[in-house]
Structure formats: C-alpha cells, structure tokens
Amino acid sequence: MCGIAGIVTLSGAPEAMKHAALNMMDAIRHRGPDGEGLWQDVARPVALGHRRLAIIDPEHGKQPMTTEDGRYTVVFNGAIYNYLELRRELISKGHPLHSYSDTEVLLYAYREWGESFVDRLVGMFAFAIWDRHEQKLFCARDRIGIKPFYYSFDGQRLLFASEIKAILADDSIRAQASAEGLQDYLTFQFCLDDKTLFKGIQKLEPGHSLSVQYVGDKLDVKIRQYWDLHYNIDESHDERYFIDTLAGLIDDSIRLHLRSDVPLGAHLSGGLDSSAVVCLASRMLKGEQLKTFTGAFNEGPQFDETGYAKEVSRFAGTAYNEIYIPAGHELPEVLPRLMYYMDEPLAGPGVIPQYYVSQLASEHVKVVMGGQGGDELFVGYARYMAAYLEKCLSGAIYQTANQSRFAVSLESIVPNLPLLATYQPMLQGLWKNGLFGPHDQRYFSLVDRSEGMSQLFNQDALLSDGGYSSFASFQRIFNRGELHSLVNQMTYFDLKGSLPALLHVEDRTSMAASIESRVPLLDHRIVEFMATIPPNIKFAGGRMKHLFKESIKSAVPKAISERKDKMGFPTPLTQWTKGVARDFVRDTLLSDQARRRGLYNLDVVEKMLGNEREFGRVVWGLLSLELWHRIFIDRDLKPSGI
Incomplete structure (x- = not known):
C-alpha cells in the first residue's frame, strides 16, 4: 500500500x-x-x-x-x-x-x-x-x-x-x-x-x-x-452448488489476503461480513492470534455493538481491541482533518468511526482486513427489500408476477418483511410521491439523498453548461442491458456507484493512519461468480444474504448468522450537532464566508438546523461540503494535525 x-x-x-x-x-x-x-x-x-x-x-x-x-x-x-x-x-x-x-x-x-x-x-x-x-x-x-x-x-x-x-x-x-x-x-x-x-x-x-x-x-x-461485470446466468445448478462454490471462493480469497510480511489484523463490527472474515482468517492462521479492532460510541445502546464483537472475538480466539469514540466534542478538530484526508466529502458520517478505528489498528498492525462489500454482493441492504416489496405488490395487484423470468412472489417475501419494521422513514419516502412505476425511477427514489437538501441551495449556482442530469447518469448504469432482474439492476448500480464511494472512505481512513486495508469479500472472482447466480436463488423470498449466510454458517457464531438488528455502524451525529457540536455547526454554516459563497439559502439552512431527524444526512452533507470548500477551494483552512 x-x-x-x-x-x-x-x-x-x-x-x-x-x-x-x-x-x-x-x-x-x-x-x-x-x-x-x-x-x-x-x-x-x-x-x-x-x-x-x-x-x-x-x-x-x-x-x-x-x-x-x-x-x-x-x-x-x-x-x-x-x-x-x-x-x-x-x-x-x-x-x-x-x-x-x-x-x-x-x-x-x-x-x-x-x-x-x-x-x-x-x-x-x-x-x-x-x-x-x-x-x-x-x-x-x-x-x-x-x-x-x-x-x-x-x-x-x-x-x-x-x-x-x-x-x-x-x-x-x-x-x-x-x-x-x-x-x-x-x-x-x-x-x-x-x-x-x-x-x-x-x-x-x-x-x-x-x-x-x-x-x-x-x-x-x-x-x-478492460473489465465489466457480466451476468451470464447459470441455470444448470441448484442452490447447494452455489453455496458450496461460494464457500470455496471466500476461503481462497481470505487465504490469499493473509499474505503479508508485516503484522496483520482485522476490523470487527459484530456484523456478519466482518465476523465471517475474522472467523475464517483466524481458522487459517493455525495458532497465530489475529488482532481485531472494534469501535463504538457512549451515546446509547443503539450506537454500541461491542457485545456482538466480543462474542465473535471469543469464538474465534482473537486479541480484542476496542475504542469508544469521543468525536462529539472533538468534531471541530477532527472533521476538517477528515475532509482534508478525504479530498471529497463522499458517503456518510461513518467515516468518523472508521477513522478512529484505523488509528487504533495502526498502533498494533500495518495491515487490516474488513468485510466491505458484503451488502452489495450478497444483497444485504434494506432498500433492496423495500424495492422488491413494491414490485411484488404490483405483481400481485396487476397479476403480472409470473411474467418475469426470475419472479419473486409476494407470498414468498412475507416471512422476511419484519426486516423493514425499523425502516418506516425509508418506506414513507418511497411511497409519498407515488407507487409502482418504472424500476429506474423507483430505485432512484431510494438512493436519492437530495430531499431536504435542494431547497437549501441556490439552484443557479448548481447549473452546468451542458444541462447535466444526475438521474440520466443513474439511468445509464441501472438500465444496462443483460441484467435480467431488478436485484441485479440494484446491485449493479451500487457496485458502480455507492461501493466505490465506500471504498474511497476505506482507503482514506486507512491511509490517514498509514496502514493497508484489505477487503477479501471483493475478490473479483467472488463478484463475477455472484453475477452468474439466478436472481430467484440469490434473493429467494427476499432472504437477505441467504447464500452468504449458508456458505459461512459453520464458521461464525449462531448469534451472528441469525442477527436481525445489525446497525451498520450508526453515528450519533444528530445528537452532537444539536448538543456539544451545535456552536461549531452554526458558526460554520451560518458564517459570512458561507453567505458570500452564494451557494446556500442560509435563511432556510438556519431553520433546518434544529429539525434534523435522527440518522438524517442533511446537516452532514452541508457541513462536509462547506468544510471542503474552505480547505480546497478557498484554501484558508489548515486542519490541525496535518
């Protein structure tokens, strides 16, 4: 690296x-x-x-x-x-x-x-x-x-x-x-x-x-x-074949990723992806103890998964290390530093805990492995279920379910719908502006984060000379030929769009700590293999990560493989921005410098600051963008510690 x-x-x-x-x-x-x-x-x-x-x-x-x-x-x-x-x-x-x-x-x-x-x-x-x-x-x-x-x-x-x-x-x-x-x-x-x-x-x-x-x-x-992902569907094998083959590919990838001439460890969140990497790697090390690194927050149990991480550590026999992240009061110092390392304010506030955990890991190892990519490859995001629920409702109402080659029926997904119990805001956002419609428009509404943002900006400042459309760029990727099904369209877009942004965060937070980050689940052989699996097997009945769970279930604790409450490393940003970091946020976003930029409608911004819902991304998006401008465009903010 x-x-x-x-x-x-x-x-x-x-x-x-x-x-x-x-x-x-x-x-x-x-x-x-x-x-x-x-x-x-x-x-x-x-x-x-x-x-x-x-x-x-x-x-x-x-x-x-x-x-x-x-x-x-x-x-x-x-x-x-x-x-x-x-x-x-x-x-x-x-x-x-x-x-x-x-x-x-x-x-x-x-x-x-x-x-x-x-x-x-x-x-x-x-x-x-x-x-x-x-x-x-x-x-x-x-x-x-x-x-x-x-x-x-x-x-x-x-x-x-x-x-x-x-x-x-x-x-x-x-x-x-x-x-x-x-x-x-x-x-x-x-x-x-x-x-x-x-x-x-x-x-x-x-x-x-x-x-x-x-x-x-x-x-x-x-x-x-020189490379793209091709969906040459293999209809000659059954589910057992795909599970066994996937297990072999994951084993081989982790075996290769363990090659290092310097100390090596792993991120451990307590979720399925990182737990699988840790357990399989520990099994291959043959007596050598793997060091693992976990982060959490003190702001409440919804921000702390160390219990699960410790269970995996005990099961796999790792040397467990954890850090409770103090970024609430450190945000005015840490966030500008992170924006400098990032170059661009991509993805969400999860960059904050990733940065701290990378710093922790750098005190012990020079290489760290993680479970990045599991959600995109193995169909693990709740938005996939939300999109399929709408598709299945449409098929049931209009009796079109059997017209699709790889159909998923409403009846088959009902047992798995409790997954969406905690995602009511997402469902409300999806359905408040309509129901059904073209797949590209519907999935775009699930990945579009501009709601709550557009009215905060001066639209004239955002116009490009060529009349650029983000939706048109999205369509070109999502509607690529030979994807065969909605699940492949969604995961292909995420492979080309959101995953590179997450990998950008992975690269910058690890490099800021001068350590190498490895992502064995993203071995291209695994990616290519997953593209050959029939969609009705890969996402049968809306079972999230079903094939992946089956392929590694003997390697991880049962409590992990059967988890229903994985959080995805949530960050208590809303608590911070309304509490200990309130003055920092307001001083940054409502400053004369921000006003002179001509990019924001600051009267609307001021009204919005106290109304951010929990886990909202509007304040994060604004704050990151303004700090980015100050560091790189204005060149008048030198982050400390650089």
Whole structure:
C-alpha cells in the first residue's frame, strides 16, 4: 500500500519536473511513511514518484522499480495477492526476478504479457508503467475500484496521483468546484462515472486503463475499459452448488489476503461480513492470534455493538481491541482533518468511526482486513427489500408476477418483511410521491439523498453548461442491458456507484493512519461468480444474504448468522450537532464566508438546523461540503494535525 504520483508533459526542465513531482509526493506522504523514490526519464519530460508503505518483501520492494534492461519503470499502489503463483510462472519463462516483491511481479508480468496482464491479477491496484522504447505510459485501476487513481490533462500536460491533493500541489492547477460533481454530490453524496467535485480532475474508473503516448508533438491519451461485470446466468445448478462454490471462493480469497510480511489484523463490527472474515482468517492462521479492532460510541445502546464483537472475538480466539469514540466534542478538530484526508466529502458520517478505528489498528498492525462489500454482493441492504416489496405488490395487484423470468412472489417475501419494521422513514419516502412505476425511477427514489437538501441551495449556482442530469447518469448504469432482474439492476448500480464511494472512505481512513486495508469479500472472482447466480436463488423470498449466510454458517457464531438488528455502524451525529457540536455547526454554516459563497439559502439552512431527524444526512452533507470548500477551494483552512 502506497501513494503514487507522476507527470508526463510535452516540455519541462528536469529540475522543474523534479520540484513539481516532489511537491506532489509530499502531499501524500501519509500514504507511505517507509520511504520515497523519484525517477525521471533522461529523454522525455516524464517523472514518476512513489511513497512507500512496505508490506510485501519490505527490504527489496523499493519504488520506482525498473527492469534490468532499463526499458520499463513502474510505480504501484496496492497488493497483488497471487504474486507468488505469477512469480513462479514468470521465472519459468526466463524472467530474472530477484525478490519476492509483488511490485517486481507486476513489472515483469507487463513485460511478458503486455496490457492484457491485468486480466491475470488477483488484487487491488493502481499503477503506472513507463515504456522507454514505446515512449508510452500505461496505467490501470483494479476492477472494483479498491485503490484510487486521479488524473488531470490539459492537452499539454498529464498529472496523476493516488489522491487529488497531490494534483492540486502542482502550481499549474487551480482548484475549482465542478457544477456536475456538485449535482451528483447533492443527489447521492458521491460522484458517478469519472467525475470528481473538482473541475478538470477526473478519476480513472474501476476496471479501466489509461495510456499516454508521445506522438510527434502531441500527447495521445486513451481511456479503455478492460473489465465489466457480466451476468451470464447459470441455470444448470441448484442452490447447494452455489453455496458450496461460494464457500470455496471466500476461503481462497481470505487465504490469499493473509499474505503479508508485516503484522496483520482485522476490523470487527459484530456484523456478519466482518465476523465471517475474522472467523475464517483466524481458522487459517493455525495458532497465530489475529488482532481485531472494534469501535463504538457512549451515546446509547443503539450506537454500541461491542457485545456482538466480543462474542465473535471469543469464538474465534482473537486479541480484542476496542475504542469508544469521543468525536462529539472533538468534531471541530477532527472533521476538517477528515475532509482534508478525504479530498471529497463522499458517503456518510461513518467515516468518523472508521477513522478512529484505523488509528487504533495502526498502533498494533500495518495491515487490516474488513468485510466491505458484503451488502452489495450478497444483497444485504434494506432498500433492496423495500424495492422488491413494491414490485411484488404490483405483481400481485396487476397479476403480472409470473411474467418475469426470475419472479419473486409476494407470498414468498412475507416471512422476511419484519426486516423493514425499523425502516418506516425509508418506506414513507418511497411511497409519498407515488407507487409502482418504472424500476429506474423507483430505485432512484431510494438512493436519492437530495430531499431536504435542494431547497437549501441556490439552484443557479448548481447549473452546468451542458444541462447535466444526475438521474440520466443513474439511468445509464441501472438500465444496462443483460441484467435480467431488478436485484441485479440494484446491485449493479451500487457496485458502480455507492461501493466505490465506500471504498474511497476505506482507503482514506486507512491511509490517514498509514496502514493497508484489505477487503477479501471483493475478490473479483467472488463478484463475477455472484453475477452468474439466478436472481430467484440469490434473493429467494427476499432472504437477505441467504447464500452468504449458508456458505459461512459453520464458521461464525449462531448469534451472528441469525442477527436481525445489525446497525451498520450508526453515528450519533444528530445528537452532537444539536448538543456539544451545535456552536461549531452554526458558526460554520451560518458564517459570512458561507453567505458570500452564494451557494446556500442560509435563511432556510438556519431553520433546518434544529429539525434534523435522527440518522438524517442533511446537516452532514452541508457541513462536509462547506468544510471542503474552505480547505480546497478557498484554501484558508489548515486542519490541525496535518
């Protein structure tokens, strides 16, 4: 796990290039405290920089790394979990690998197989490889988007980095807010496709590559999608086959994710996903005790799951560590720091406990595993049930249930409807503006977070020149062909939209603590396998995570596999913003600086501040956005502790 940065330009003096690259690397020094390296080409104005967090072969994995013939040079962020298997194959083909570094494997795999080598990788990655002979830079990001890659290209100069702040460290870049990015943020609290909240700075999308080549007096930049999820439904096997195969894939993924040359631990929330990872990993360690890390709040039992986490720890025999998070009174100091590390205020207030738990983990280990992705892969969100309830009601009323190839009947989901007992606000929001209708409109209403937000903003300030529509971008993803069913449409959108935002949080909170975060449930082989399962088996009767539960039930305590009350790490933000952090929130959102921005309707904002419902996201969205403006756009807020 590391930070990468680089420059490819048509002209540039070597010393100026060096200075610019060092500035970029310094901006992401927290990603790699174990060393730094800079490489410059002698014939072209190309610079590659690296900050290292040494995990695999710490002694020999220094970067940038160059092949023995001097042709290829790489900077790499991530982990290739099948590096030992690839290393053996490359040595058998005559390549001179001298270390056990996955970086060296990556470099020589490109030399052997060219750009298609990414298809062989099992892992998380963002890298850039310079080919001196072809005068070409090849970059790629892993299939799911676990590791970040950002770039800016103005026709003359391409900058890339692991974090946006490194690109902003270059003197040629002026931070400006993107109107389209703001529209997405207000709608979803994340940006779709390649957009960011910064005008002129894009993210390389998951499963995509970027190449930059000198062609005469121009730079030729190409973006290519090398991977997407295909739903080739397997109707030749029964449920037992899918359960057993899934169990084998999860076991193998965790086995590979345990490869590390430094101390390794795991997040443990007490939920099914992290508990499964902890229990399976502990079983594989054969006597070595796994360290686990749990966070909770003192604001009430609804914010404390340590009882479940301790039960899992006892069952698996882990070394249990916990932290009670004091962020209520520390919010004025911690939140600006988090916004700086995040680059963009994506996702929700769960970033706060993740940050504290990562800091706790960093006191004990350099690698930590977690259960991220389980809800999206195994159908675990309550909104999936809400959408299917409406679909089944429609099918029952209009007698259309049997017209669908993978139908789920109203009768079949009735036993599982108690799951929605605590989600009445979600159901009220779904149905207050209508019932039934096209699937894209109905699911959009479940993921749209703009209600309560839109009236707080000056709409003229949000207009883009091209008449951009967040809903149209949503439709393009949700309505992709060959998804076969509503459950696949919903989970595919989440894989492309909300999951990358959650992984962004995972990356930044771990990197802020200089530790590596691994997510074994998001092994692409598991993701691809889940896409082959018939929807009426994958979400039979609305049974949330049914196949996953069956595949790991012998490995986890029964109390965990049968839990009905998983909270999803709720944060007592509303209590804080109405209590200990009230003055901080009001001073930030109602300030003259916020008024001069022209973005908010502050009279409406002031009325709203005292009316936020519990677990609401409006105050969080506003507060995060205003702090982001102050740190990155105004550049007048320097968070403490940076």
